[in-house]
Amino acid sequence: MLTYNFTNTGSDSLYAYLYKCIKNDILQGKLKAGEKLPSKRSFAKNLGISVITVENAYGQLMAEGYIYSFPKKGFFVSDLNHSGVQKQPVDMNKVVLTGGANAYTADFTSNQTDHHVFPFSIWTKAMREVINENQTQLMRNPPCGGIMELRQSISRYLSEFRGMQVKPEQIIIGAGTEYLYGLIIQLMGSQVVYGVENPGYPKIAKIYKSMQVACEYIDIDEEGVPAKALVEKKIDVMHLSPSHHFPTGIVMPISRRYELLGWASREKGRYIIEDDYDSELRLLGRPIPTLQSIDVSDKVIYMNTFTKTLCSTVRISYMVLPADLTEKFYQNLSFYSCTVSNFEQYTLARFMENGNFEKHINRLRNYYQNKRDEILSAFRREPLGSYLTIMEEGAGVHFLMHVDCEKEEDEIVREARAKGIKLMPLSKYYYGNEVKYPNTYVMNYSSIETEKLKKAVTALGQIIRGVKESKK
Amino acid sequence: MLTYNFTNTGSDSLYAYLYKCIKNDILQGKLKAGEKLPSKRSFAKNLGISVITVENAYGQLMAEGYIYSFPKKGFFVSDLNHSGVQKQPVDMNKVVLTGGANAYTADFTSNQTDHHVFPFSIWTKAMREVINENQTQLMRNPPCGGIMELRQSISRYLSEFRGMQVKPEQIIIGAGTEYLYGLIIQLMGSQVVYGVENPGYPKIAKIYKSMQVACEYIDIDEEGVPAKALVEKKIDVMHLSPSHHFPTGIVMPISRRYELLGWASREKGRYIIEDDYDSELRLLGRPIPTLQSIDVSDKVIYMNTFTKTLCSTVRISYMVLPADLTEKFYQNLSFYSCTVSNFEQYTLARFMENGNFEKHINRLRNYYQNKRDEILSAFRREPLGSYLTIMEEGAGVHFLMHVDCEKEEDEIVREARAKGIKLMPLSKYYYGNEVKYPNTYVMNYSSIETEKLKKAVTALGQIIRGVKESKK
Numbered sequence: 043m044l045t046y047n048f049t050n051t052g053s054d055s056l057y058a059y060l061y062k063c064i065k066n067d068i069l070q071g072k073l074k075a076g077e078k079l080p081s082k083r084s085f086a087k088n089l090g091i092s093v094i095t096v097e098n099a100y101g102q103l104m105a106e107g108y109i110y111s112f113p114k115k116g117f118f119v120s121d122l123n124h125s126g127v128q129k130q131p132v133d134m135n136k137v138v139l140t141g142g143a144n145a146y147t148a149d150f151t152s153n154q155t156d157h158h159v160f161p162f163s164i165w166t167k168a169m170r171e172v173i174n175e176n177q178t179q180l181m182r183n184p185p186c187g188g189i190m191e192l193r194q195s196i197s198r199y200l201s202e203f204r205g206m207q208v209k210p211e212q213i214i215i216g217a218g219t220e221y222l223y224g225l226i227i228q229l230m231g232s233q234v235v236y237g238v239e240n241p242g243y244p245k246i247a248k249i250y251k252s253m254q255v256a257c258e259y260i261d262i263d264e265e266g267v268p269a270k271a272l273v274e275k276k277i278d279v280m281h282l283s284p285s286h287h288f289p290t291g292i293v294m295p296i297s298r299r300y301e302l303l304g305w306a307s308r309e310k311g312r313y314i315i316e317d318d319y320d321s322e323l324r325l326l327g328r329p330i331p332t333l334q335s336i337d338v339s340d341k342v343i344y345m346n347t348f349t350k351t352l353c354s355t356v357r358i359s360y361m362v363l364p365a366d367l368t369e370k371f372y373q374n375l376s377f378y379s380c381t382v383s384n385f386e387q388y389t390l391a392r393f394m395e396n397g398n399f400e401k402h403i404n405r406l407r408n409y410y411q412n413k414r415d416e417i418l419s420a421f422r423r424e425p426l427g428s429y430l431t432i433m434e435e436g437a438g439v440h441f442l443m444h445v446d447c448e449k450e451e452d453e454i455v456r457e458a459r460a461k462g463i464k465l466m467p468l469s470k471y472y473y474g475n476e477v478k479y480p481n482t483y484v485m486n487y488s489s490i491e492t493e494k495l496k497k498a499v500t501a502l503g504q505i506i507r508g509v510k511e512s513k514k
Numbered sequence: 515m516l517t518y519n520f521t522n523t524g525s526d527s528l529y530a531y532l533y534k535c536i537k538n539d540i541l542q543g544k545l546k547a548g549e550k551l552p553s554k555r556s557f558a559k560n561l562g563i564s565v566i567t568v569e570n571a572y573g574q575l576m577a578e579g580y581i582y583s584f585p586k587k588g589f590f591v592s593d594l595n596h597s598g599v600q601k602q603p604v605d606m607n608k609v610v611l612t613g614g615a616n617a618y619t620a621d622f623t624s625n626q627t628d629h630h631v632f633p634f635s636i637w638t639k640a641m642r643e644v645i646n647e648n649q650t651q652l653m654r655n656p657p658c659g660g661i662m663e664l665r666q667s668i669s670r671y672l673s674e675f676r677g678m679q680v681k682p683e684q685i686i687i688g689a690g691t692e693y694l695y696g697l698i699i700q701l702m703g704s705q706v707v708y709g710v711e712n713p714g715y716p717k718i719a720k721i722y723k724s725m726q727v728a729c730e731y732i733d734i735d736e737e738g739v740p741a742k743a744l745v746e747k748k749i750d751v752m753h754l755s756p757s758h759h760f761p762t763g764i765v766m767p768i769s770r771r772y773e774l775l776g777w778a779s780r781e782k783g784r785y786i787i788e789d790d791y792d793s794e795l796r797l798l799g800r801p802i803p804t805l806q807s808i809d810v811s812d813k814v815i816y817m818n819t820f821t822k823t824l825c826s827t828v829r830i831s832y833m834v835l836p837a838d839l840t841e842k843f844y845q846n847l848s849f850y851s852c853t854v855s856n857f858e859q860y861t862l863a864r865f866m867e868n869g870n871f872e873k874h875i876n877r878l879r880n881y882y883q884n885k886r887d888e889i890l891s892a893f894r895r896e897p898l899g900s901y902l903t904i905m906e907e908g909a910g911v912h913f914l915m916h917v918d919c920e921k922e923e924d925e926i927v928r929e930a931r932a933k934g935i936k937l938m939p940l941s942k943y944y945y946g947n948e949v950k951y952p953n954t955y956v957m958n959y960s961s962i963e964t965e966k967l968k969k970a971v972t973a974l975g976q977i978i979r980g981v982k983e984s985k986k
Contacts, residue, residue, distance in 0.1 A: 058800060061800070098799065101798075101799055102799045102800050105765050105798075105799060105802065106765065106767065106768055106802055106803065107737075107765070107766070107767020107768040107769055107770065107771070108767075108768050120767065120768065120769050121769055122768055122769050122772055152655070153655075154653060154654060154655050155653045156653070157649045157650050157652070157653040160649070160652075160653060162645055162649060166642065166645050169641070170638065170642075173634055173638050177629045177632070177634060178629050180629070180632075180825075180827060181626060181627045181628070181629040181632060181825055181826075181827055182626060182827070183624070183625075183626050183826055183827060184827065217689040217693070217829070217853035217854070217855075218851055218853055220850055220851060221689070221693065221853055224696060228724045228725060231726070232726045245849060248849050252700045252846065252847065253700060253725075254703070254704045265579075293577050293578065293579070294579070295578065295579020295580075295592065296578055296579040296580050296592065296594055297579055297592050297593055297594050298579065299579070300594050326573075327570065327573055327574045327577060328530060328533070328574050330577065330578055331578065353652075353653055354653075354655055354851075355652060355653055355654070355655060355656065355855065355856035355857075356855045356856070356857060357689070357851065357852075357853055357854065357855050358855075374724065375724065377717060377720050378692055379690055379692060379826075379829065380829075381689035381690055381692075381693055381829055381853055382689070382829065382855075383689075383827065383828045383829050383830075383854075383855065383858055384827035384828070385827075385828060385858070386855055386857070386858070
């Protein structure tokens, strides 16, 4: 009869050990398909263990299909019909990871939030209160568009600060705007032609392509995208950043806004996605009113995010759908679970309701204004200053910097990278061959550590001025 | 000259008020396109305000494009080319919201987590520690697949508890499995035919359809999906729940597992998605080993979630990609930001590392075992008991309940709903016309409040036994 030695069972229980022994023998072919196993009673007696132990081991082997039973006849080994090949370990050497550790002295391409500016203690307090007071609600599955408390807070915020009258039901919350674009594509269907601004935020086109829908680049002029080009390229849904175009910084004038709203209203399936990604961070004058607020034909999908105003690593964004699309959303897509954790939704709602969000934005604006001034004055100082022209520094957390020197753009980027400075040329945001605005850089400064600024400016100065580093 | 009254500026600053007055006059056509505005100096003098105030108002109007300037000539009203229609408020009456408030005495269709079982204090402690100790890391954008600390914790967990040897780089974290399915579709491309189990978890097919990719239903037999049917329907990627089929509870036997792995290995583009959604909650015996752990040809995409083990409203799921798809993922999809907040990723990593997750799962298993026993004994008690047959109660947080009575399924569901009990018939999980297993219900018990159980059982008994409620 089959026998096993129980002296080295390790941390396993007797039944688990017996299960593993038998399974192993089946996998290695020592026990053949169809072979009859000992009866529970005689096996137990033979091994000196209880019948229950054998029963449990047989039960687990049955559950996994290694053995089967015939009533009154006993237990038999199944036909596994497998090759017995051993699993090979995976070779991960080819895999390139992105993101994570920040090895740069100054990374002017990152949208990361400076940890000095995140309101850790107020945020933690709001979360603690939520966890103490709302345990039942925290466990309750939210509607697909997000918890009503947060949507109401956002609705009030949009009314007070952006002059927009929208119902909480029109607001759909999601884990980042990238995710919300995916929902829009599912809402619109795959036969639609999407337009993106050229130059523009490159991720939008990447998402459309990854989702395999048609996407056309529309060249902007000095006022933004012209309606004529949308007609020519047969665009159905146009992505715009009218309050602060990325990366050029253009504010779309009101006449162009009406022109584009007119374009959208002339055909049934036309929509504009208004990406208002950093309107809160306008550092000069009042915020620019939204396209949504002057849209009378319900053609604008408004999109905004807390990744700029709170931090890039808390993933909460939202979109405001026009009435017809709101209805379609609930009909077609309400089976989706909301992608943002209830804990963070309730915390943000509380943070907004008790006025902390408004205070935080004011603090943020001051902080970035000072940071920008500090960075700009470091860049403008001689001898580097006379090589540089700074543009579009009045809004958001980036400005444009033109470098007047004989080195090529690629050379400057490469040399800067070697010295721990990451730069992104404006030309890289253009799709197509024609290089516009050479030697101009899009300078994101949100994550720059001012303590390392002097070092970065000195290094950049040496590169641009062509000075050899003295080695001693 | 143009003039305004500054006695009722409300909470506006002088410049904001002036800006609004002029903008209003332009929008209402009182100031016509091309009309010249007063010079800053004379306008200021006339209104009795400072030149700076006029300058700021003009600046904002210029930024928004309501006016333009010609050097040395002054400021002029832009041609807005708009119709002047007023925005209509949105009619939201037609919009039906789903989710949110729970109005049922007993909802046997909900996967919500009972708030008694969520480890609020331990979770909060872990989050507090993370916020105190990791502020810099919390602000750092994670790799697209999630923070390495959490992926390492998951890798160790899979090794210890599921016998799976996977590298952290193969693990991709996302805000719910629904989101991860979207990534898989983008990874595979739109030419692929997806297979889903019939019956099965209905959301999977909904996602495939919403994303407009081909999706076929594969009928299961008593061991699960047969390989032959996959060949016939030309499936490329098959979704399976082998450890615990939803909703029938079938555990796929080892022979069928090898048969399906064989199917996958015979053609290059074939893959299996192994949905291991509730393997941690097996209440009888040991957990069933995964398909991934016996897959030698790297054909299994393993998918699991913390929405069952932690709670349904913290949206953290993950998938384990085979080597070739891992490489493709980093090449094609690494531009996406991870959809889970850093705060919750770091908290979960800490929760797993200090052993709390393991303890929590053991507690959870005991809790659900007791809860299930309490619910089943209430159902089995006479007079209701003799009408019911309970099946598949050994795993997960649902069981099957067959009702032996003359009433039709629809009638029982309707009458139960009227009494505050939500039931889901097994037949509803089948695609197609043939009704299998009539009068059998899939009973999710995770969110049932045991205090309300007696009331629910009495009401259900009256419906099933056809007893009229006595009214006095």
